[in-house]
Amino acid sequence: MRFFPARIGYGIRRDDATLPAHTVDCPDCGSRMAVPRLEQGCEVHCPTCNHEIVQVEKRPYAAPLAYATASLILMAFVYSMMFVTVEMLGVVSILSLPEMMRLLILQDFGFLAEVMFILTFGTPLLYLLLCVYVYGALAWRWRLPALFWATRVLVRLRHWIMVDVFFIATLVAHIKLSSVAAVEFGPAFYLMFGLALMLVRTSVSVPQHWVYYQIHRMRGQDVAQAAEPDKICCSRCLYFRPQHEAECGVCGADLYRRRPNSLGISAAFLAAAAILYIPANLLPIMISSNPTTVEINTIFNGIVYMWKEGDHLIAVIIFCASILIPILKIISMAVLIACASVCRPPMSAPKMAVMYRLTEAVGRWSMIDIFVIIILMSAFHTNIARVVPGEAALYFCLVVLLTMFSAYFFDPRLIWDKWHNRAAISDGREHAHDER
Ligand SMILES: [Zn+2]
Ligand SMILES: [Zn+2]
Structure with a gap:
């Protein structure tokens, strides 16, 4: 068990930040472990x-509050200032992020505007506001309403913040744009880099287990927990x-020892993804036109075209993001589902855990x-x-x-279950062999 002692003198010490020793079941492998006093x-x-x-955290109350507040301030600037200027044949487009969304809606691509709005503005903003709400309550011991609900939403939103992905997409789009326009x-744009870093830092400084413990404590509720046979570790x-609680x-969250029908549901989503991956690659993903030519590109055509034009870096990035990652993801999920279904998985559980x-x-x-297309659409809309x-x-x-x-x-616990079963079977065989 890796256990890092606190450095004395760093951060403001508060006795109430300590997490007492208790027992948990690991959510990734299902093994029971004793957590020491942290x-x-x-x-x-x-x-x-x-x-x-x-x-x-070293500063468990102040740090998330500071990061979230800084992110909110940065966000206000990022969404109100000029993002990029594109000049081509004397026509200048001055684009801010709200202007880009407006252009998408004007061109009848409201779906893309929604995707951009939700992933780069809606989720981060809600996430940060909830962070300030929950941590404000914890830091000053305010018994605000709906703290559990706010923490639930906060934790779920974390995976849907894509400001960092949008920032990298802007760099990719820039390479493509700069070949035809100023x-x-x-x-x-520069502030968005800071915002992306701040958002990542905020999200790693919010440990939900500790936050729930603090909310319980503040309400004077019993927070001691023991592993009992009729209880399930969420x-x-x-x-x-x-264990009678459904949620x-x-x-x-749904309460279970192992997610019911996990492999079936996961395989169904995967099959749907694999089927849709075919039209995603065969149909055109981007249509670019000017008064003389119309260019219709599929993902693969686009990459080949960029490579031939000498944009090797952008071709490699788009190839990795649009072809390699989805294919590897579909293959690795299929391997994981297959390994968790058969009696003797060919891969070891630690390797499968890393893969997952x-x-x-x-x-x-x-x-x-998708973000590159959104940026190019807003830049070329005349x-x-x-x-x-x-x-x-x-x-x-x-x-x-x-x-x-x-x-x-x-x-993921299913792969460890199979692994432990396999180890138990081979132990049993060895044991039987020894007895003979
Ligand atoms: Zn584990
Ligand atoms: Zn729970």
Whole structure:
């Protein structure tokens, strides 16, 4: 078990930030473990699968509040200042992020405007406001209403913040734009880099297990938890709850030892993603036109075209984000589902656990291509040069979402169960052999 002691003198010490010693079941491998008393600046990892169980920040109350407030201020600037200026044949487009969304709606691509609005503005804003609400209440011991609800929503929103993906997409679009137009980044672009970093920092400084513990404590509720046979350790908040509860009384997640029908649901989402991946690649994803020519590109054509034009870096990035990651994700989910279904999985559980975590982590980066199209559409929206998304854009969005759902519904503990069973069977055989 990795256990990092707190450094004395760093941060403001508050006795009430300490998490007492208790027992949890690891949500990734299902093994039961004793968590020691954790002080500020300590974290604990699962001894079996190395999953981070819980951490207590060095400044557990002040840091998330400071990061969230800084992010909110940055966000106000990012969304009100100029993002990028594109000049082509004497026509200048001055684009801010709200202006880009307005152009998408004007061109009747409201779906893309919604995707952009939700992933780069709606979720981060709600996330930050809830963060300030929950941490404000904890820091000053205010008994605000609906703190549990706010924490539930906060934790769920974390995976749907894609400001960092949008920032990288802007860099990719810039390489493509600068070959045909004069492009100049505005202050909002540079501030967006800071915002993306701040959002990542905020989201890693909010350990839900510790937050729920603090809310309980503040309300004077019994927070001691013991592993009892008729209780199930919730895989989201890590509290032991009576097994008759359908939904965890703390975090509202479905309560189960292993997710029911996990493999079936995960396989269904994966199959749908694999089927939609075909039209996503065969149909045009982007149509660019100017008064003399119309260019219709599929994902693959586009990459080949960029490579031939000498844009090797952008071709490689788009190839990784749009072709390699979705294919690897579909293959690795299929391997994981197959391994969790057969009696003797060919791969070891630690390897499969790493594969699962990677699959879960890289999925959202496939949205780069969609964001690139959104940026190009807003930059080229005149009769001189116009870019519109093809039908494949919608299918591609769906493939990304469906593979994310497939990974979400897959219960990683199933691979460890198979692994332990296999080890038990071979132990039993050896034992029988010895007795003979
Ligand atoms: Zn574990
Ligand atoms: Zn829970």
